[in-house]
Every structure is written in C-alpha cells, then in structure tokens.
Amino acid sequence: MAPRATTRRYSHVSVRRVRTAVIAVGMGASLVLGAGAALAATPSQGSADTLTVASAGSLGSSVKAQAAAVQKAVDAKKAAAVQKAVDAKKAADAKANAWETPVAKYAIGAAFGLAGNLWSHNHSGQDFVVPSGTPVRAAHSGVVVKAGPGGAGDGPAYGNAIVIQHDNQTYSQYAHLSQINVRIGQSVTTGQEIGLSGSTGNSTGPHLHFEIRTTPNYGSAVEPLKFLRDHGVKI
Template identity: 50%
Template structure:
C-alpha cells in the first residue's frame, strides 16, 4: 500500500522546537531518566497529573546555566580585581621609584652646590691670603727701602764691639756716627717712642720700637724732640746731636737691640744693611 501526503513544502523543525527538544534531552540526561519515571502509569496514577517532561528539563537547564553564569561573573570580577590591584601596585612602585630618583638627584645637586660653594670659599680665602702676603711683602719692601742713616751723609767713627776703658762693659755696645753738635738726628725707620729722656751714660737718649719688633737707640743728644708713645715715620727728626752723658765730644751713639733694654744689642751695621741702608 502506498503512503501519500499532502502536497507543499516540508519544513524543518523551527528553532524554538529544536531548542525545546534539546532542552528536553539535556534535562532527561541531567535528571537521570526522570522523564521515563514521570511517564510511568503508576506515578501518573499516584499524582493524578504528571508535569510535562519539557517543562521539568527546561527548569533544570536554566538553573545550571544560571549557576555557570554566576561562576563566570565571579571569576571575571576576581580577575578584574587582581588586574586593578596589580595596576595600582605597579603605579605605586613607579611613583616610589620616581620619588627616590628625584630625591637622589636633589641630594646630588645639593652636594654639588655645597662643594662648589666650599670651593668658592677656599678660592676667596686663598685670594685674601695671597693679597695679605703681597701687602706684607710690599710693606716689608717699603720698610726696608725707607730705612736710612740716623744722620744724613754721616759715617761710622767707632765700630761695634770696639774695646777700651771708655765703656763700663769693656766694649762698645753700638756704633758712633760723626755728627757736629746740633746736627739733625732722624728715626732710621718707622716706629714708636718707648723711651725719651735721660739715660745715664747715654745722656739724653731716645729708644724706638720699630715696626718689625726690633728696637733702635739714639744717645748723647743735645735735645729731644719726641715723647713716649708717639709714632714716628722713617726720616722724621727726633732730636739733635750733642755730647751729653759719658761722651768725649759731639757725636751720635746708635744701637740696634732685640729689647728696649741695655745688653740686648746686636750689630748695628748688619742691622742697617739688612734694611737696605748703605753703611
């Protein structure tokens, strides 16, 4: 016997139908054969009405899908949180590194500036010291060149350490310059008057403290023209020559000393020559 069917197109099951069938199949597998159990006559008789197999399977499928979706969402959220935390950590680390680098650069710049400042101070100090040395040298040169004979154009008549009965010590403690009575006597160099008056055997005498710390003495003066504490320049007249004290005639007795007192004498000729005076 031949089968006939109505004419027209034969359509495949719709998407909804396929999805329903698939859902029923999945539900059946997931339920371990619940559909078959629900379809048994005994169960149908007990419950009165049996739920549709498609409805039961679809509900279970939806529950499974919801659980999977929740897990996926939770995993995505955790990954996002980890990514954000890693990003924040990297940013903090980069910020800390940048800060450390900036601090190191600042410290290095400060150290460099401090070294430059110290070098500038040292340079300025060296320049000041060099200037001071040059000034002292110039002063010494000027001082040396400004020394002169105590009596202009004179000469030595009695030398240093000459022996004889004229001196209580047995020898001459200075030198004598030829000088007529009343000749001008000047300071051989710049200094300060530390003694001006009667000096016993020296008669009227003057003692000067020179700028280099030595002392000079001028004796047998007929008059004194300065007072103690007065500053005098090289070549400044301090008195007039004479023959006061223990003297055999007009002349100038001149001494160079290390102290203002008698007995500290040194060679006057060598002293004057050391200061540029031609004796």
C-alpha cells in the first residue's frame, strides 16, 4: 500500500507575516533606490493573500511634497523673524534720531529771553513746571559731558545740572535737578531717564530749566521751543 499523502496548511497568520515582511522590504527598496515598485497590502475581494503593487514614483512624489511643505513653513518662519528684527531696528533708529520734550507732562513756565530781576541776564532757557521728583529724560541721544552740582561748572544758579552733547554740535542742558542719575562720558538714548526735577540753585519752586546750546557752556543757548518744534516735537 502506497504511503498516504499529507497536505500542509498554512495559517492566515503565517501568510500575513510573510506578506508584511515582503511589503517592508519592497517599500524600503523603493525609498532608497527611488526606482522599481513598492508592495502595498491591499487585499482583493475574495482573497486575503493578494498583494497589489504601488508605484515607487507616486510614493516619492508624496514624500517630496511633504518635505516641500515643511521647508516652506520653515522659510516663512525665518522670513517673519528677519522682518521682525528689521522692523525693531527701524523703530530703534527712528527713536534715536527723534527729539522729545525733557519731561512727559508739564506746564510751560518762564520763556527763553525773558528779562527780570530773577536773572543776572535774560533767561537762558525754557522752564517746564513740574512737581519735584518728576523723571527728567534725555531730549535726544548723545553723551553726557557735564553732570554735577554748581550747574556742573556753569554756575551755582543752575543747582544740580546735566549737559548732553548731541550730533551736529548741539547740546542740551537740564538744571535745578533734585537728583542726577548719569555720569560724565555715559551714552544716553532719546527718552532715557537722566535725573529727577527739583528746585536746587536759584529757583522759586520746583521746575526743570531746559536749554539748547551750540557749545557745552553757558552763553551759547538758542530758543529751545523753536528748536524742538523744528525737529518735529509737538509742544
């Protein structure tokens, strides 16, 4: 009697494992080589073991499209960051080139050139009436060339005073201060606090005496309100 033939049956699990391995190899090869075909597990109707073949070109196009989208987002973010930095620099440059009043809120006091027994000569600056302790700010960027009591060398009538050198041989002076917050040689920016208002020196009450000069010294003052208006300051 002939031996009885036996038939081996493979489980669906074994077939699926083999199919998965083939798919993985096929896809890896398509992505690395950029050619050929990749296998995709797409069962057809009536058969759980049928494999379909997907074009490696279609997979490559999808990957390239995703990479392009990511790169576009990265480029947009970089461009936005660069533009933000450019805008910030423009704003900083505009502020540095601008002029401001030496105090934010004030009442206009004694005017430039005013005569009277309060001064040995006509009034050499413009008074801004403010309470004692009001922050005094640099009207423009520059370098401090004078700072101290006794008018910082311009005479005791000024009390505590500061002189800042600006571009184009222009200087600004701030007098009768109760406090000085800068030192000689220090660079300051437009709007930076340099001291506090007061009533030191020859003063009848708290206020800021402000001058625009053509030199750092007393006797070279020009009309400060006109100067500020000519430089775009609304007073």
